[in-house]
Amino acid sequence: MAGIQLSGLGSGFDWQAVVDKLMEVEATPKTRMQSEQTTNSTKSSALSALDTYLSAVQTSVNALNTPSLYTKRTATSSVSNSTWSASAANGTITSSYKIAVTELATAAVWNGGSDIGKPLDSTGTYPTASVSTLMSSLPTGIPVTAGTFTINGSRIDVALTDSLDTVLTNINTATSGAVTATYNNTTDKIELRSTVPSAPIVLGSGNDSSNFLQAMRLANNGTDSIDSASMLGTTTAS
Numbered sequence: 228m229a230g231i232q233l234s235g236l237g238s239g240f241d242w243q244a245v246v247d248k249l250m251e252v253e254a255t256p257k258t259r260m261q262s263e264q265t266t267n268s269t270k271s272s273a274l275s276a277l278d279t280y281l282s283a284v285q286t287s288v289n290a291l292n293t294p295s296l297y298t299k300r301t302a303t304s305s306v307s308n309s310t311w312s313a314s315a316a317n318g319t320i321t322s323s324y325k326i327a328v329t330e331l332a333t334a335a336v337w338n339g340g341s342d343i344g345k346p347l348d349s350t351g352t353y354p355t356a357s358v359s360t361l362m363s364s365l366p367t368g369i370p371v372t373a374g375t376f377t378i379n380g381s382r383i384d385v386a387l388t389d390s391l392d393t394v395l396t397n398i399n400t401a402t403s404g405a406v407t408a409t410y411n412n413t414t415d416k417i418e419l420r421s422t423v424p425s426a427p428i429v430l431g432s433g434n435d436s437s438n439f440l441q442a443m444r445l446a447n448n449g450t451d452s453i454d455s456a457s458m459l460g461t462t463t464a465s
Contacts, residue, residue, distance in 0.1 A: 374436030421451035
């Protein structure tokens with residue numbers, strides 16, 4: 228029946244306590260071994276940490292053996308609102324130095340002159356001049372390409388063997404005199420003028436194959452007077 232113990236079997240002798248004690252004695256070696264295992268594990272962890280610390284000490288000691296460590300010189304000085312740092316060569320004599328700042332650096336800009344390019348022609352009669360230089364050799368910012376361009380719907384042919392004067396004459400001819408084209412050697416620009424009062428000059432079309440208008444820096448402005456946007460000559464670095 229549950230709850231009934233027969234320890235001692237009526238003799239009064241506690242067999243249960245004896246058996247428990249014997250089992251405890253039997254388990255003593257195992258318990259001791261587990262305790263020793265825990266202790267050894269703790270010692271092993273401590274030795275591993277010690278090895279790490281000793282390696283760090285060894286690295287630091289090795290660094291102390293570097294000869295250059297004892298010959299370096301470093302100078303540091305502080306100034307109001309800023310910090311300066313400086314280093315000296317190995318073996319420099321230890322001393323103190325004073326730096327006097329008499330003037331702070333200031334930003335400087337050097338601007339070159341404007342319109343320093345050589346004009347297409349500088350020998351003609353003021354204000355217009357005849358330019359005999361061929362398209363293939365004309366010193367413009369971008370080379371002129373052969374082909375055609377359009378002014379007021381009229382097509383003008385350009386060949387690399389044409390001179391600038393020839394192309395300007397072709398403009399006058401192609402537009403039947405409605406547009407005059409001249410080169411001003413004072414301003415170094417092409418000047419287009421409409422001979423029809425209040426009639427704006429229209430430059431270019433989608434069928435143009437020459438970049439003459441672009442090379443001459445000519446663009447529509449909705450008026451009867453168009454000049455090159457800037458001087459045409461370029462500067463060649465020597």
